[in-house]
Amino acid sequence: MNDNVFRRVQARMILLAVDESGMSTVExxxxxxxxxxxxxxxxxxxxxxxxxxxxxxIITRALNTNV
Incomplete structure (x- = not known):
């Protein structure tokens, strides 16, 4: 299932990288x-x-002032 989602996202990203219209919006x-x-x-x-x-x-040690 994750492979299928990854492949769809990857295919969409490749398509968006090739198409330069609206590139700044994608970025x-x-x-x-x-x-x-x-x-x-x-x-x-x-x-x-x-x-x-x-x-x-850390906070407890910093506030503990047993000198």
Whole structure:
């Protein structure tokens, strides 16, 4: 199933690359999709349990002033 979706997207991208009409719109669309995907991945990583606990440990150690 993923191969079929990938092939359809690949075929569409090749068709868009050959057709130059509306090229700037396609570039903006691809950039927007890439930024949204990167944001979603970053959000998933940052809200993961290991990251949250690591940040909590760092903040706790920084605030703990036992000198």
């Amino acid at each position: 903006y669309a691809i950039g927007t999709v890439a930024a949204a995907a990167f944001g979603a991945i970053l959000y998933t990583v940052v809200t993961g349990d290991s990251i949250v606990s690591a940040l909590t440990n």
